[in-house]
Amino acid sequence: MDVHCQSLAEVRANIDRIDRQLVALLAERGAFVAQAARFKRNSEEVKAPQRVEQVIAKVRELAQALGANPDVVEPVYRSMIAAFIQAELAEHAALAQQPG
Numbered sequence: 001m002d003v004h005c006q007s008l009a010e011v012r013a014n015i016d017r018i019d020r021q022l023v024a025l026l027a028e029r030g031a032f033v034a035q036a037a038r039f040k041r042n043s044e045e046v047k048a049p050q051r052v053e054q055v056i057a058k059v060r061e062l063a064q065a066l067g068a069n070p071d072v073v074e075p076v077y078r079s080m081i082a083a084f085i086q087a088e089l090a091e092h093a094a095l096a097q098q099p100g
């Protein structure tokens with residue numbers, strides 16, 4: 001990270017720019033999470049706790065490699081995945097209501 005901002009406004013402009021990218025990526029990630037519901041038989045498979053731990057281990061490694069703080073990245077991911085699980089449970093329940 002080699003950008004040295006000259007003002008708080010410049011800092012916040014950069015944060016706003018990054019937030020736009022993050023939200024776009026969350027939209028893309030969320031669309032794939034919703035598709036995962038189609039391949040799962042029940043709510044335990046939706047929650048997939050072993051997969052959650054795989055993802056956490058992977059993003060902690062990525063954080064180390066990319067200069068992020070793993071102790072920030074992990075709770076962000078745990079919170080994000082918890083929210084995606086709720087959305088995927090709702091998607092799974094909606095699919096179960098569909099005929100055929």
Ligand SMILES: O=C(O)C(=O)C[C@]1(C(=O)O)C=C[C@@H](O)C=C1
Nearest residue numbers: 036046047048051052081084085
């Ligand atoms: O990998 C899956 O099975 C997913 O549904 C994706 C995802 C995630 O957001 O990473 C969401 C729910 C599961 O708890 C595990 C992981």
